[in-house]
Every structure is written in structure tokens, then in C-alpha cells.
Amino acid sequence: METAWIPLGYLVAASLFILGLRDLGKVRTARRGNTLAAVGMFLAIVVTLIDAAAVDYRYILAGLLIGSAVGAVVAVRVPMTSMPEMVGLLNGFGGAASALVAVSILFQEFQKHPSSNSESLASLFGGYQTAVTGELTLIVGAATFSGSYIAYLKLRGTAIERAMRLPGGNYLTLVSLIASLALAGVLTVVPFTDATTTTLFFVLMGISFLLGVAMVMPIGGADMPVVIAFLNSLSGIAGAMAGFVLSNYLLIIAGSLVGASGLILTEIMCKAMNRSTISVFFGRFGGEVSAAAQAGYTNVKEAGPDEVAMLLEDATGVVFVPGYGLAVARAQHITRELADFLQARGTRVQYAIHPVAGRMPGHMNVLLAEADVPYDQLIEMQDINPEFKSFDVAIVLGANDVVNPAALNDKSSPIYGMPILNVHEARTVVVVKRSLSPGFAGIRNALFDNNNTVMCFGDAKQVIADVLKELKA
Amino acid sequence: MISTFVIGLYVFVLAIFIGFEVITKIPPTLHTPLMSGSNAISGITLVGALFCARTGEASVANILGFLAIAFATINVVGGFMVTDRMLRMFKKKR
Numbered sequence: 001m002e003t004a005w006i007p008l009g010y011l012v013a014a015s016l017f018i019l020g021l022r023d024l025g026k027v028r029t030a031r032r033g034n035t036l037a038a039v040g041m042f043l044a045i046v047v048t049l050i051d052a053a054a055v056d057y058r059y060i061l062a063g064l065l066i067g068s069a070v071g072a073v074v075a076v077r078v079p080m081t082s083m084p085e086m087v088g089l090l091n092g093f094g095g096a097a098s099a100l101v102a103v104s105i106l107f108q109e110f111q112k113h114p115s116s117n118s119e120s121l122a123s124l125f126g127g128y129q130t131a132v133t134g135e136l137t138l139i140v141g142a143a144t145f146s147g148s149y150i151a152y153l154k155l156r157g158t159a160i161e162r163a164m165r166l167p168g169g170n171y172l173t174l175v176s177l178i179a180s181l182a183l184a185g186v187l188t189v190v191p192f193t194d195a196t197t198t199t200l201f202f203v204l205m206g207i208s209f210l211l212g213v214a215m216v217m218p219i220g221g222a223d224m225p226v227v228i229a230f231l232n233s234l235s236g237i238a239g240a241m242a243g244f245v246l247s248n249y250l251l252i253i254a255g256s257l258v259g260a261s262g263l264i265l266t267e268i269m270c271k272a273m274n275r276s277t278i279s280v281f282f283g284r285f286g287g288e289v290s291a292a293a294q295a296g297y298t299n300v301k302e303a304g305p306d307e308v309a310m311l312l313e314d315a316t317g318v319v320f321v322p323g324y325g326l327a328v329a330r331a332q333h334i335t336r337e338l339a340d341f342l343q344a345r346g347t348r349v350q351y352a353i354h355p356v357a358g359r360m361p362g363h364m365n366v367l368l369a370e371a372d373v374p375y376d377q378l379i380e381m382q383d384i385n386p387e388f389k390s391f392d393v394a395i396v397l398g399a400n401d402v403v404n405p406a407a408l409n410d411k412s413s414p415i416y417g418m419p420i421l422n423v424h425e426a427r428t429v430v431v432v433k434r435s436l437s438p439g440f441a442g443i444r445n446a447l448f449d450n451n452n453t454v455m456c457f458g459d460a461k462q463v464i465a466d467v468l469k470e471l472k473a
Numbered sequence: 474m475i476s477t478f479v480i481g482l483y484v485f486v487l488a489i490f491i492g493f494e495v496i497t498k499i500p501p502t503l504h505t506p507l508m509s510g511s512n513a514i515s516g517i518t519l520v521g522a523l524f525c526a527r528t529g530e531a532s533v534a535n536i537l538g539f540l541a542i543a544f545a546t547i548n549v550v551g552g553f554m555v556t557d558r559m560l561r562m563f564k565k566k567r
Contacts, residue, residue, distance in 0.1 A: 017514055018491060024510045025499045031560040034510050038553040041514070048523045056529030059539040063526065067546020074547070075554035086555060087509045090516075094548040098518045100541035104525035107534035129478045141518075229508055235515040240485060242521035247477045253488045254517035260492025261511050268499065355501045362504030369562035380501060 009047035010250035016040025017254050021261060027375065044250055080370045081327045084360040085155035088148050088228045091235050095144025098238035099205060102138035105245060106201055110194050118191040125245070128188060133244035135184040138201070139208045140238040147212030148231050154216070155224050155359060170218070176211040180204060215281070223280050225360040226269045233262025269361050297436055297444070303454040305463055308395075308430050309470035315392035317348040319384070321423055322368065324358050325398015325433065329460035332371035335397060338468045339373070351377055352384040352394075352421050354402040385422045394426035396447075397460050400439030406446045415441050429453040432463050506559045513552025519545035 017040045023033025045064075054060060071090075078086045109124045121131035183204050192200065219227055236258025243251025270277050303311075312318060320335060339349045351373065357364035365378055379387075388394065396403055399421075406413040407420045423429050424447055431453060438444065447453055456463055499507055522545050525538025 017517075018495060021492075021495045021511060021514070024507050025496060025503060027500060027502060027563060030503055030506060030563070031557065034506070034513075034553060034556045034560055037510060037514055038557075041517070041519075041549055041553070044517065044520055045523070048520045052524050052527055054527035056527070058529055059526035059535050060523060060542060063522070063539045063542025064546050067543040068550045070543075071547040071550030071552075072554060075551045075558065078555065080559070083505060083509070083555070083559070086551075087505075087512050090509075090548050090551050090555075091512050093544040093551075094512070094516045094518055097516070097522055097541040097545035097548065100537050100544065101518060101521045101525055104522075104534045104537035104541060107532065107537065108525070111532070111534065127478070232508060232512050232515060235512075235518070239515060239518040239521065240488075242518055244478065244481050244485075246521055246524055247481065248520060248524075249481065249484050251517055251520050252481055252484045254514055254520075256485050256488040257492040257495070258511050258515040258517075260489040261496040262515075264493055264496040265499075265504070265508060265511070269504070353501070355504075358505075360505050360508070362501050362506070362508075365502040366505050366559050366562065369559075372562075375502060375563055378502070 003051075006047055006051045007249070009043060010248075013040045013044040013047065014250055014253040016043065017257060021257065044254075048250075080367055081330075082156075083366060084225060084228065084358075084363060085152045087360070088152040088155060088224070088231070091228065091232050092145045092148030092152065094235040095141045095148060095231070095238060098141030098235065098242055099138050099145060099208075100141075101242050102134050102141060102245075103201065103205070105134060106197070115194050118193050119197075120189050120191045121187045121197070122189060123191070124197075130245050131188045132184070133241045135187065135204065137238055137241040137245060138205055139180050139184065139211070140234055140241060142205050142208035143212035143215065144231050144235045144238055145212065146209040147216045147234075148228070150213055150216040151224050151227050151231065154219075155228075172214040173211065176207050176214055180207045180211060183207065219280065225356065225363075226266055226277075226280050228360070229262055229266040229269055233259050233266060236260075236262055269356070297449050299449040299451070300436065301454045303430065303456050305456065305458075305466035306470050307454070308456055308463075309467045311393050311428055311430065312342060312347075312467065312471060315342075315347060317391040318342055318350075318393045318395065319388065319391045319423075319426065320349070320351045321394055321396045321399050321403060321421055322351060322353070322357060322364055323397060323399025323402065324363075325400070326460050327358060327364075327367045327398070329398065331397065331459075331461035331464055332367050332373075334461055334464045334468065336368075336371045336373050338464050338471075339377075341468060341471060348391075349377070350379050350384065350387075352381070352388075352423070353378045354381055354399070354421050355419075357399060357402060381419060381421055388422050388425040391426045392428065394423040394429045396423055396429060396431045396433075397464075398433065400433075400445055401441045401443075403447055404439075404441075404443070404445045405450075406443070410446065414443060423447070424450055424452070427452065430456055432456045432458070432460050434459065502563070506556050509552060509559065510556040513549055513556060516545050516548035516552060519549055 020037030023029035240255025522541035
């Protein structure tokens, strides 16, 4: 009976996770929520250390210390602009851990029986449920790892950023999924020697890696946030499956909590981009583009920083429309300086935030928060869209597809129907951009050709600094 | 008598419902921190990993367990710290 408080400790930890997740959903309580969840995790680890009743803690402590050190260093060093790929990478580590747990459990079971015996996984693991959940831990964990790693590479903007067709296309995903389930089925019921079981287990892991790669590879960089949310959900499921194998309810609760909330987040993000989950995973984004969408520009007007400064001088209302390009140019701080300067002169200043601005929903809010922009100046799409008419100047900083009016009026455009910020309704639109090159969707932006649009070519940080200098002069 | 596995299934299904309910109306401002925070919680697989390195011998099971612990801890520690770093920056007024 002395161990009765162990499950109670797990229960407290599980409750802290639920409360933490709930608080993470509100701006005022979010930080507390994260702390609650972290405390829950710490408690879970302490209780588990006692529950596991290890005879020797050296391996455990080494793992905890090395993991903490690496995690802490990475967390402190990563720049805010790289947050999306960071989440992807961390998620991959979680998936890898689950897969390793599955393999480790297999080897633990080997130690418990005479090595000459041929046994099926069901008899090794003491039941079909344990065998199947163990295999699912491996499959889901390994697929999460490889998928997250590909997503990480794509978000870092390496050569594989664009949607890539693998041989076999979507069939490869389907075939590797079926192959992994079939092999898992065989392993569950057919008795093999330890050596054969080991080999087949690693083959299963290999197929699962392939599954993750096949799933993520054909998806373009623009859709990666959705993919990461989905993989986050998967890594939770892998944890829950491990919980079944170990009969550990905390693992089951926390894993399925994350599994479910990750799915909801996936939904929310798809909605923000006006895409169905199906079309993200089996769609044709970044594929064929209509001729109209690829045609050149005919009506581009250029303006220098001095002209932009003159526009701002006369404006009573200015709205900034930041995109990922702003973050790449590290122009958040100088933009805030310009905004503060204008505000001090009595100009009405707001920021229009598209739900998927940046490379992950909410990413832009984080980047602007880092530059000390108060979050009540950040206006969300549905609130700012009716207001654009009332602004004299809209400054588009490194945003592209999310301000393309083709989404509203060109039925042949691949982004037709995507909700956009109606910046073209402002009296004058200033687009600060290095060149006329297309955004993630790879298409022409009709905004650049509008009569009320002027292009100010250059690096966002430099341009804004020059504009500010002109204004102060 | 209900087996441990079936109780596990009950817990699994009920926790999924809670997961759906807890995350409903999230302001877009918080999507990134929320994803990173729930990602840290998904490092819970660390609990499973701790059961995999219980002895001092250099067996395959132990070494794999050690690796699993290290990976999961990176996920957990990195995830919570990075989320806190993001949330610390959210302020209303200067």
C-alpha cells in the first residue's frame, strides 16, 4: 500500500497538463499555463523515477542531464524567426524517443525468456493488445521523427522546400502505411527467433521512416505549419500507445490530450488558410499554375524612401502589414520605431495580422511582441478588413500571397478563395520588397499592378530606416 | 473484471474528448506558443523512456532507453523553455 500515492501523483500531473493547456489558450493566462504544464511534467518525472524502481540510476541521470543541457541551450539560442522549424525539430525528437522506447521494450522482453525459443510478439509481450500498441508506438514514433525532420528541412528553406513529387506520389504513402500495418500483423501472430524478430522490427522501423518522408515530402513549404501541428498530434498518439504497453495511465492521458488538441490545431490552421485537411495532404498546391497567374507585370510604379516618407507625412492613418519577409530582414524593431514616431505625431497606427502571417499561425505576433509592439495594436484579419478604406497608407512589409487580390476575383488562381487582407482598399499601398519575385504560392501578385500601389524595392530594414531618417530630417 | 487494457481504453477515449474541448477558441496570437507548449507536453513519452533504463548494465535495452530519455528530455526542456521565452514577450502596454 505504500505505493498508493504513485498513481495519485500521476493524477495530479495529468490534471496540471489539462489546466496548463486550458490556460495556454488565453493571452492573459498563457504563461501561467505553460508553467503549470512544466510543473506537471516535473512531477511526472519525479513520480516515475520512484515508480520505475530502478536498481541503478546512472543511465537515467545521464540521459536527463544531457537532454536538459541540449534542450536548454537550444531553447535560449534559437532566434524567434526560426521558431517554426524549432518546434518541428523538437517534435521529431519526441517521436524518435517513442520509437526507441518501443525497441527498448522489445529487448527487455527478450531478456525475460530463453533465447532459443521462437515466439510471436503477442506471446513475447504477453497479449495481443500489448504487442499491437507496442508496434504502433514504433510506427507512429518513427513516422513522426522522419516526417518532422523533413518538415524542419523544408522550413529552413533548403532545396526541398517546394512540394516534391516522389516516385509513386501519394501511393507511396498508402503503400508504406499498408506495408507497415501488414508487417506488424505478421509479427504479432507468427513466431520467429529473436534474431528474426529483431531484424523484422528494424525493417518495420525503416518502413515507418519511409511513411513519414512520403507523407511530408509532397507538401509545399507554405503548408508546413499544418503538417507540424499534425505531426505534433501524432507524437502525442505515439506516447499514448507507449502508455498502453507500460500500463501507465499518465502516458495515455497526456498523449491523447496532445493527440486531440493537435488535431484541433490542425483544423484551425487549415481553416485560416481556407484549405481542407485533405487538400493539404493529398492536394496539388504548387503544381500547375494558370497562364494569367504567371503573366508578367505591366503597371509597376516605383517609389524611393523619400517619396514614401512624403506619403507618410500627409497620412492621418497608417496600417502596417507585416509578413515573413519582415522577420527575415530583421526589420521588426525599426518598424516599431517608425510606428512610434508616426504615433507621436498624432497618426493613427495599426498592424494588420493575417492568421498565417509568418511561417506558422501566430508566428508574426511573436515576432512583433519580441520588438515590444503592444499586442492591442495588432488587429486580426476579420476586424481590420472593413477598416482598410479608412487608412491613407498601407505599408506591406514582406507579405505577398496574403495580400494578393487574385484570391478574391480570379477564379483561375490557385489561391482563389483564400482569405486575404484587403490592403488594396487603402488609399495608397506601399509594397516594400526586394524584387517582384513570387511568394510561397509561386504566383504573380495582382496587387503590384494596381493603380494605387507603389513598389519600394529594397531590404525592408534598410528601406524603413531610410524612411524614418527622411521623416526626422 | 475489467482488464487494465480496457481501463486504458476508457482513459484514452475520455482524454481525447478533453483534448478536443480544451482547445476550441484560441486567438491566433497564441497559435505558435500553444503548438510549442503542447509539443513540450507530447514529450511525456519521457515517462515511458524512464522505464527503459533501470539497470546499470550496458545492455541494448538500456542504451536505447538512455537515448530515448535524452531525446525526450530535449523535447520537454527545449519545448517548455522556448514557449516561456515567447510568452514572456507578450505585453499589453509598455
